Amino acid sequence: MIVAKTGNEAMAYAMKQINPDVVAAYPITPSTEIVQIFSSFVADGLVDTEYVAVESEHSAMSACIGAAVAGARAMTATASQGLALMHEMLFIASGLRLPIVMCVASRSLSSPLNIHCDHSDSVASRDAGWIQIFCENSQEGYDSVIQAVKIAETCYLPVMVAIDGFILSHCMDRIEVLEDEQVQKFIGKLKPNYSLLDVKNPITVSPACLPDSYFEHKRAQAQGMNDALPIIEKVIADFAQAFGRNYPVLEGYRTDDAEVVVLVMGSTVGTARIAVDEMRLKGEKVGMVKLRFFRPLVYQRMKERLGRFKVVGVLDRVESVNSYVSPLATEVRACLYDVNPCPLVPSYVYGLGGREITPDDIMAVFDELLAMNKKGKMKDEVTYVGVR
Amino acid sequence: MASLKELCKEPELFSSGHRACAGCGEVLAVRQVLLAAIKPVVCVMPTGCLEIVSTIYPHTAWQVPMFHNAFENAAATISGVEAAYKVLRKKGIINQDINFIAFGGDGGTYDIGFQALSGAVERGHRFLYVCLDNEAYMNTGIQRSSATPFGAHTTTSPAGEKIPGKMQWRKEIVEIMIAHDIPYAAQTTIQNWNDLANKVRKALSINGPSFINILVPCPLGWGYPSEKTIEMSRLAVETCFWPLYEWENGTYRLNYTPKEKKPVTEWLKGQDRFRHLFKPENKNLLDEFQKEVDRRWERLVRRTQTNY
Numbered sequence: 292m293i294v295a296k297t298g299n300e301a302m303a304y305a306m307k308q309i310n311p312d313v314v315a316a317y318p319i320t321p322s323t324e325i326v327q328i329f330s331s332f333v334a335d336g337l338v339d340t341e342y343v344a345v346e347s348e349h350s351a352m353s354a355c356i357g358a359a360v361a362g363a364r365a366m367t368a369t370a371s372q373g374l375a376l377m378h379e380m381l382f383i384a385s386g387l388r389l390p391i392v393m394c395v396a397s398r399s400l401s402s403p404l405n406i407h408c409d410h411s412d413s414v415a416s417r418d419a420g421w422i423q424i425f426c427e428n429s430q431e432g433y434d435s436v437i438q439a440v441k442i443a444e445t446c447y448l449p450v451m452v453a454i455d456g457f458i459l460s461h462c463m464d465r466i467e468v469l470e471d472e473q474v475q476k477f478i479g480k481l482k483p484n485y486s487l488l489d490v491k492n493p494i495t496v497s498p499a500c501l502p503d504s505y506f507e508h509k510r511a512q513a514q515g516m517n518d519a520l521p522i523i524e525k526v527i528a529d530f531a532q533a534f535g536r537n538y539p540v541l542e543g544y545r546t547d548d549a550e551v552v553v554l555v556m557g558s559t560v561g562t563a564r565i566a567v568d569e570m571r572l573k574g575e576k577v578g579m580v581k582l583r584f585f586r587p588l589v590y591q592r593m594k595e596r597l598g599r600f601k602v603v604g605v606l607d608r609v610e611s612v613n614s615y616v617s618p619l620a621t622e623v624r625a626c627l628y629d630v631n632p633c634p635l636v637p638s639y640v641y642g643l644g645g646r647e648i649t650p651d652d653i654m655a656v657f658d659e660l661l662a663m664n665k666k667g668k669m670k671d672e673v674t675y676v677g678v679r
Numbered sequence: 680m681a682s683l684k685e686l687c688k689e690p691e692l693f694s695s696g697h698r699a700c701a702g703c704g705e706v707l708a709v710r711q712v713l714l715a716a717i718k719p720v721v722c723v724m725p726t727g728c729l730e731i732v733s734t735i736y737p738h739t740a741w742q743v744p745m746f747h748n749a750f751e752n753a754a755a756t757i758s759g760v761e762a763a764y765k766v767l768r769k770k771g772i773i774n775q776d777i778n779f780i781a782f783g784g785d786g787g788t789y790d791i792g793f794q795a796l797s798g799a800v801e802r803g804h805r806f807l808y809v810c811l812d813n814e815a816y817m818n819t820g821i822q823r824s825s826a827t828p829f830g831a832h833t834t835t836s837p838a839g840e841k842i843p844g845k846m847q848w849r850k851e852i853v854e855i856m857i858a859h860d861i862p863y864a865a866q867t868t869i870q871n872w873n874d875l876a877n878k879v880r881k882a883l884s885i886n887g888p889s890f891i892n893i894l895v896p897c898p899l900g901w902g903y904p905s906e907k908t909i910e911m912s913r914l915a916v917e918t919c920f921w922p923l924y925e926w927e928n929g930t931y932r933l934n935y936t937p938k939e940k941k942p943v944t945e946w947l948k949g950q951d952r953f954r955h956l957f958k959p960e961n962k963n964l965l966d967e968f969q970k971e972v973d974r975r976w977e978r979l980v981r982r983t984q985t986n987y
Binding site for chain 2 (some may be wrong): 308312313315339340341343344345346347349350351353355356357358359360361362363365379380383487488489490493494495496497498499500501638
């Protein structure tokens, strides 16, 4: 069925079709609508969900964790300060290997206050042990939420699905939605490893671990994320086969004969596609690589796919204050370090606090990248695109 | 009414061999609560003494399901557990009644976990929140909380040359819970097991949130010999510093009135944390302490008489 929906509406609709056992959430711009719409599904009896209208995002994640430990399928939605307030609990959700799925409408972090899009919120939770999916458009947002449930419950890892705040969350788009039964069949039933509610087999969950055991727990958790890629790619392939929409973890756009590419996450992928087309019209052999997963970092795929380019310009919608280069560029440089010859990996930061990024901006980046390719030398430090 | 004979027959659900200090009031309270509880129960606790003494991996003292999440969110966590129970019960995945108990210290209840507690009570989840009130952050080494009594020396309200200990009065957490129009709230202590057991049973038979504040003396934090825990608990009641009372269906009830109200110094003098108050120059502080205990006691008596 084809419908007109905003990104928030599409994600809320996916949640309705998933019909989770528990949703605990707190409103925050620009993700408020997700919980608002979802609570209307609850009020109208369209879902079986227990909706816990908590008093903060910290409590939202705490309640989701409680529900998941009790063996329930739990979901939430947030953004920005809300995700920051949850920060502590993100680590507990992943440390307990709980398959919680969270919708995020990406937004900058205060101060100064700003409600518009950048990736400060999700990228700041990079080390929290969550799988992180960045979506190009609302269709992908909708599809990713459904995939996320399957991925989370197969890997026993929590997943956040990020759509760009306002740019996607509030923009009406053409969305192809699945039938409820198709969604239910795809996600299947949750099979929790244990339940706190199993009173006949009482367990203590999340005890204190001293230096003699903590390290092993964290090492095992890291392995869980290291092992996630094949599971993710299987879910993506199954989804593509069932519904005809394919979203690889790393997707090249007009990269076959390209020496120079940009690497992008989120809605700017769409903008970059136009910029590539424009550059191609001018006869420049440039391309774009879309990165869908920031965690797990798909370094195997990145080595395979990015290593062959001469220049990989990394566009990051986040400022990591005083890091040598931006967060994604740091990862790419580390990843390609042992590739010989190693591509130039210049770092660009754009679009903070919702500052618009246009095809022209990205074409200007391409001009710089082409010049670097010619010289065989890059500007080492971060370039800020569109800052006045 | 729980009889001692009856309670003795109940299996111990909090095992011996845990790492609590000798004379720890907190674990006595947990054992009493679990003996009295209507089973089965599923429990949650925040980070604190209780978690550290009862769960060091791979050991656990808990014979009932127990989930430790973080410090400030026991009530939010149990909200999620209870919400999961409701929906799984509806779906037929869970087929029996379960009672939910959160055990928090005064730090996790009065202070850092207060917002989550207020939210969970307002939302009306069916759970009992037990505050194990030992009047300071004992787990991190005796720092003041908003439950710490006036004048007490703690490591963050030290009795110094200029400031003689904590200069604020403790927060009346039970009254704050009552202000939520909670169906059941009570205050008790470990010395009166019968009172405690009855309150736990009443609380768990309520279809909604309930709250019990239990005074649990701490030998290390209060500075008294470990064999005096029950005496400390009794003196707190006999001096009317710690009234045993409850709030049920909109009505106050005083559960115990001492035949002869002891001066509060009887309770204070056995504790190192109040030792400085007994210096001659601090006599005014002791007087002030007594005055405030009297004021609060009389206010409570008035409330129970008029059902204010």
